Amino acid sequence: MKAIAVRPPQKDSVHLAELPMPSVDEIPNNRGVLVKVLKVGVDATDREINEGLYGAPPEGCNFLVLGHESFGQVVEVGSAVRKVRPGDYVSCTVRRPGKSIFDRIGRNDITSEETYYERGINLRHGYLTEYFVDDEEYIVRIPKGLKHLGVLAEPASVVAKGIEQATLAQQRLQVWHPGVGFVLGSGQIGLLATMMLRLQGLDVYTFARAPKEGNIKAEIAQAYGATYCGADDRSIEEVVSDVGRPDIIFEATGSSRIAFQAMEYLGLNGALIWSSVTGGDNTLEVPGNRINLEWVLGNKLLVGTVNGNWQHFEQGIADLSLAEHTWPGVTERILTHPINGLDNYKQMMDLLADGQCLKVFVDVADEG
Numbered sequence: 161m162k163a164i165a166v167r168p169p170q171k172d173s174v175h176l177a178e179l180p181m182p183s184v185d186e187i188p189n190n191r192g193v194l195v196k197v198l199k200v201g202v203d204a205t206d207r208e209i210n211e212g213l214y215g216a217p218p219e220g221c222n223f224l225v226l227g228h229e230s231f232g233q234v235v236e237v238g239s240a241v242r243k244v245r246p247g248d249y250v251s252c253t254v255r256r257p258g259k260s261i262f263d264r265i266g267r268n269d270i271t272s273e274e275t276y277y278e279r280g281i282n283l284r285h286g287y288l289t290e291y292f293v294d295d296e297e298y299i300v301r302i303p304k305g306l307k308h309l310g311v312l313a314e315p316a317s318v319v320a321k322g323i324e325q326a327t328l329a330q331q332r333l334q335v336w337h338p339g340v341g342f343v344l345g346s347g348q349i350g351l352l353a354t355m356m357l358r359l360q361g362l363d364v365y366t367f368a369r370a371p372k373e374g375n376i377k378a379e380i381a382q383a384y385g386a387t388y389c390g391a392d393d394r395s396i397e398e399v400v401s402d403v404g405r406p407d408i409i410f411e412a413t414g415s416s417r418i419a420f421q422a423m424e425y426l427g428l429n430g431a432l433i434w435s436s437v438t439g440g441d442n443t444l445e446v447p448g449n450r451i452n453l454e455w456v457l458g459n460k461l462l463v464g465t466v467n468g469n470w471q472h473f474e475q476g477i478a479d480l481s482l483a484e485h486t487w488p489g490v491t492e493r494i495l496t497h498p499i500n501g502l503d504n505y506k507q508m509m510d511l512l513a514d515g516q517c518l519k520v521f522v523d524v525a526d527e528g
Contacts, residue, residue, distance in 0.1 A: 163289035164505040164522075165223040165415065169213040174509050176502065177223055179285070182293035190238035195250060199311040201229030201521045203348065204286075205281060205437065207512040213296070213439030227288030228254045228280035231310035233527060241296045249270040249302040251313035251477075252287065252294055254278050254513055255467040261469045266297070269321070278467060288502065288522060299389030300473040309480050310492055311521050312466075314354070316476030318435060320412070321350045323360075324472065326408065326431040329461055333429055338362055338407035342396070344422055345412035346370070346377035348390070348494055348519050351437055352476075353410040353485050359386045362408070363383045364409045365389055365399050376493060377518060384483075396425055411436060420446045430508050435465050494519050 165177035176269075184192030206226050209215035217224040234248045244250060256277040257263035262270050268277075280286020302310045324489070330336040341357040343350050346368035352368045364386035371392040372378040378388040389399060393461050405427030416438045426432050454460070468476070484493050496518040499508045504522075511520045 161290040162502045163225045163285070163503055164227065165225045165288075166215070167223050167234055168209055169212040170491040171212040171264065172210060174210045174226075174505055175223075177507060179289055181227065182235050182291055183500065184238045184293055187238060191295050191297070192238040192293050193228075193234060193241055193244060193250075193299045194236040194237050194291060195252070195288060197230065197232045197287055197524045198292055198527060199231045199521050199523055200287050201311045201314065201348075201519065202227065202353070202508060202512060202513070203315075203520070207509065208439045210509060212289065212438075213480050214282070218283055218520050219339070221285075223231050224280070225285035225287075226280050227286035227522075228278065229311060229314040229382055229521075230287035231294075231313065232287075233309075234299075235291070237296070240443050243296045244295065244299055244301050247312060249307045249310055250305060251300045251302055251310060252279070252292070253300065253317075253468070253470055253473060254281070254314065255298055255426040255469075256298075256388040256442070257410070258282055267419045269467045269472070288524075289504070290524065294512060298470065300475060300477070301471050303481065306477065306481055306484065310485065311467055312348070312480060312491070312494065313473055313477055315348050315451060316352050316480055317468035318363060319349060319356055320467055320475040321468035321472040322353070322463065323464045323474065324357055325465060329463060330431055333459075334417060336407075336429065338431075340403055340406045340427075341365070342367065342406040342409045342422075342425065343386070344409065345414070346381060346392040347412060347414075348362075349382075349412040350378050350410070351377065351494055353412060353435075354381050354386045355384050356479050357408070357410065357477060359482055359486070362367050363403070365406075367405075369398055371391055376496065380493050383487055393405065400425055405429060405511035409433065411520050414438065414444055420444065423451050423455065423460075423462070429460070430458075431461045431463065432464055433463055438464065444488075481527065495521060497521070498523050
């Protein structure tokens with residue numbers, strides 16, 4: 161069967177590869193789930209792996225199959241599988257366990273080992289192929305009525321995990337009721353963060369470079385009830401002057417410069433969530449003394465979010481469902497650029513390299 165693959169760390173190595181058809185028998189203890197891939201979302205991570213910035217193929221293989229945002233339909237299950245059955249719509253988590261205590265208790269998303277295993281990213285093949293098989297532990301069912309948003313399950317899980325981790329850590333304060341939230345960036349993660357913070361009742365300001373006029377990202381953010389601030393509109397400093405410093409900032413720009421700048425705007429007892437994964441060796445200067453002073457005296461918190469476990473997937477799916485009922489049809493507008501089939505991998509990578517697309521995804525196959 162066909163697959164879109166790269167040869168990291170070789171730059172611009174994306175190509176069409178061949179894989180053997182997987183079988184449920186590959187998974188021990190009759191826990192295998194065979195999934196027909198319907199759609200796969202792609203993002204800056206896939207582009208950066210193709211640029212040779214990070215990523216590694218599985219041991220004994222000279223290529224890595226891309227794709228970590230899966231949506232498909234169950235074809236076959238092992239005799240011990242209870243969570244799903246043939247015909248169900250599903251997504252699948254990304255990180256796989258190593259040997260740390262966290263990996264052994266099902267929290268491989270926060271492994272304490274330097275070496276990590278991520279489908280489509282590092283040492284494990286991804287989902288940009290026709291079928292995949294995995295243990296039912298990593299399979300997450302998606303309601304039939306939400307199948308049109310199923311390819312957003314993985315990015316939604318990253319946002320859900322970030323907000324959950326910040327909320328858990330803020331229990332240190334005994335009382336924390338955030339009222340104002342800033343979201344930095346209006347890509348898929350930024351818009352999903354806007355949506356989830358709005359679901360929690362926050363007054364949300366979404367900041368991005370693109371101007372507001374004629375901008376689908378601005379339209380989506382505003383449809384969620386947020387205030388969109390483009391480069392031609394109010395700056396962060398101006399909004400802070402108007403409404404005060406935010407209680408929570410969700411940073412999703414892909415820029416380490418902005419990630420560190422965000423530390424200067426957070427309010428007292430606030431929480432800053434970093435979701436950007438920045439490859440390369442860029443360096444920058446920051447006002448370290450002032451930031452250190454304000455963060456220590458202001459009891460401020462920084463957490464990172466990456467690769468949720470199945471509980472975060474379920475929370476993300478629940479939020480997608482609630483948002484669909486609250487703002488019907490808005491979230492689907494994130495899915496802007498479909499690619500027809502695995503054969504068009506060059507078009508997929510060209511759109512990612514362009515950097516102007518909101519959400520690129522591959523229509524791998526039809527249902528049935």
